[in-house]
Amino acid sequence: MIxxxxxxxxxxxxxxxxxxxxxxxxxxxxxAAGQLLVRVLAAGVNNTDINTRVGWYSSDVSDxxxxxxxxxxxxxxxxxxxxxxxxxxxxxICGAVIAVGDGVNSVKIGARVTSQIxxxxxxxxxxxxxxxxxxxxxxxxxxxxxxxxxxxxxxxASPLSNEEIAAIPCGFGTAxxxxxRSGVSKGQNVLITGASGVVGLAAVxxxxxxxxxxxxxxxxxxxxxxxxxxxxxxxxxSATLPTxxxxxxxxxxxxxxxxxxxxxxKPGGHYAVSGAIxxxxxxxxxxxxxxxxITIHGCSFMSRDVFSGLMNLIIEGRVKPTIxxxxxxxxxxxxxxxxxxxxxxxxxxxxx
Numbered sequence: 001m002i003x004x005x006x007x008x009x010x011x012x013x014x015x016x017x018x019x020x021x022x023x024x025x026x027x028x029x030x031x032a033a034g035q036l037l038v039r040v041l042a043a044g045v046n047n048t049d050i051n052t053r054v055g056w057y058s059s060d061v062s063d064x065x066x067x068x069x070x071x072x073x074x075x076x077x078x079x080x081x082x083x084x085x086x087x088x089x090x091x092x093i094c095g096a097v098i099a100v101g102d103g104v105n106s107v108k109i110g111a112r113v114t115s116q117i118x119x120x121x122x123x124x125x126x127x128x129x130x131x132x133x134x135x136x137x138x139x140x141x142x143x144x145x146x147x148x149x150x151x152x153x154x155x156x157a158s159p160l161s162n163e164e165i166a167a168i169p170c171g172f173g174t175a176x177x178x179x180x181r182s183g184v185s186k187g188q189n190v191l192i193t194g195a196s197g198v199v200g201l202a203a204v205x206x207x208x209x210x211x212x213x214x215x216x217x218x219x220x221x222x223x224x225x226x227x228x229x230x231x232x233x234x235x236x237x238s239a240t241l242p243t244x245x246x247x248x249x250x251x252x253x254x255x256x257x258x259x260x261x262x263x264x265x266k267p268g269g270h271y272a273v274s275g276a277i278x279x280x281x282x283x284x285x286x287x288x289x290x291x292x293x294i295t296i297h298g299c300s301f302m303s304r305d306v307f308s309g310l311m312n313l314i315i316e317g318r319v320k321p322t323i324x325x326x327x328x329x330x331x332x333x334x335x336x337x338x339x340x341x342x343x344x345x346x347x348x349x350x351x352x
Contacts, residue, residue, distance in 0.1 A: 002037070002099060003028055007352070008142025009332050010086035014055035014074045017333035021086070029138070029146045031101035036147055038113060042166035043140035043329070044092025045339045045348040046198060047277060048117065052078050052089060052135050053336075064255065064279045066340055079118070079132040079300075090140030090350075091117035091133045094155075094165035095147075104149045112162070113152040116307050117169045118300055128301040133169075140166075141329060143352045153308070159317040167198075167321035167347035168314060174274050175202035176310040177302040178250050179210065182272035186211030188247040191264055195231060196222035196345045199252050199275065204229040205319055207250070215246070217253075225322070225345035244292075248272065258282035265294055272297040322346035 006028045010021045031037045051057055055074030076082040097111045107113065118130045119137070133139045138146065155165055178199075184190055190207050194200040195216025207214050208230025216223075216231040223234040235241070241257075241264045249261050249271045255278025262284070265271060271294060276282075289296070313319050324346030327335040335348050 002144075006143040007329075008088055009329065011053055011083075011089050012086050014053065014083075016054070017336065019053060020333055022330055026088070026142060028144050031099055031104075031146060033102040034104060034149050035101040036097050036104055036107060036113075036149055036152065037099040038093070038095030038145050038147060039098050040090075040093060040095045040140050040143055040145055040352045041112070041162040042094045042326075043090045043350045043352070044166045044170060044198075045332075045335050045350060046092055046117075046170040047275065047339075048079075048091055048132070048170055049089045049134055050336055050340065052083070062279070062281045064277060066277075079135045083135065087135070088138040088140075088142050088145075089134040090142070090145075091135070092166050092169045092171075093133065093140035093145060094162045095140070095145060098144075100149070106149060107152065107154055111154050112156045112158075112165070113147070114155055114165055114169055114311075115147055115152050116173060116302065116304075118173075118302060119148075119151050120301060120303055130301050141332065141350065151304075153311045155311065155314055158315045160314060160320065163323050163326060163349045163351075164321050165314070166349055167323060168310070171198035171347060172202040172206070172310060172314075172319065172321065173302065173307060174199045174252075174299075175206055175250075177299050177306060178203060178272045178274050178297075179206055180302075180306050180309075181297045181299045182248045182250065182270040184210050184212050184248055184250075188212045189215070189245060190248045190250060191215050191217070191241075191246040191261070192231075192250045193217045193253040193257070193261070194251075194275070194277065195226045195229075195234065197252065197342065198347055201225065201229050201322060201345060202319075203250050204231050209318065212248075222345045229322075251275070253278045254282055255279035259284065259288070262288055262294060265292070267292040268294075270295045270297060272299055274299040324348055326351055
């Protein structure tokens with residue numbers, strides 16, 4: 001029996017945690033043709049959902065995520081611009097299929113599934129077009145969620161737990177895309193910023209599996225976790241970075257350290273970015289980029305084929321995310337506050 005209403009969290013506007021509203025009367029969506037309804041088993045906490053809540057993606061914002069005023073007057077603060085409120089956020093999902101719409105025949109009732117957070121929907125006019133689960137589409141911060149048949153991944157065969165599956169899409173998906181776009185391979189020297197964070201730890205683990213020599217940047221108290229993930233060396237955040245030592249820099253931090261990250265690259269090196277939690281506005285000396293043939297990769301769009309490579313690793317049990325703590329979904333405000341304190345190395349998970 002599928003109920004008529006469900007419990008979940010509405011984002012009612014851009015702002016602080018008071019913009020999150022717990023509701024017990026949210027209508028349960030019905031799957032249309034090509035859609036399936038999943039019961040949410042676990043949902044991850046990630047920086048993307050917080051960025052969306054506070055409106056950080058607006059071009060009017062130039063501060064780090066934690067410095068965005070909770071009362072800022074922001075209109076178009078989602079990945080794709082203006083959001084439709086109320087919105088159910090939650091880009092990290094593990095769910096069980098409980099109903100399907102007409103024409104759905106590739107997935108069975110009861111299958112355990114997940115989805116990309118940035119779902120590719122390319123068009124002839126824009127081959128890099130995508131929509132974000134929890135931003136343009138209602139996501140996992142509720143008991144049920146609608147997904148498209150051709151956009152889900154069946155992970156029933158994976159040995160990972162529901163919580164671990166929910167830790168994959170944003171963190172490991174972002175990391176896998178960064179490594180893929182920048183061409184990380186065996187024997188390369190790779191520098192990873194924010195290495196103790198969700199994306200950073202995933203990037204360390206994946207790059208090490210690819211055979212790269214990984215150096216992470218992390219707080220001293222989290223260095224052990226970064227080494228356990230596969231890093232050969234860990235530099236403190238205050239360290240002076242060596243010049244022209246790395247083949248690739250994987251960055252989710254940016255901010256004031258950005259010029260030093262470029263200088264740390266060897267001639268012909270690659271810089272890949274998919275986050276700017278320390279601040280999106282950076283200062284560059286273009287001579288340090290073109291005179292040393294540096295390639296810069298902005299990484300948000302990820303094809304289904306690329307994400308499928310990550311899913312194969314998940315099904316084979318070759319990667320394993322670290323779960324730091326779980327919370328009832330009702331405690332989302334506390335979970336996001338704890339996430340922003342960055343005291344834990346690993347993923348925070350919400351359970352409906």
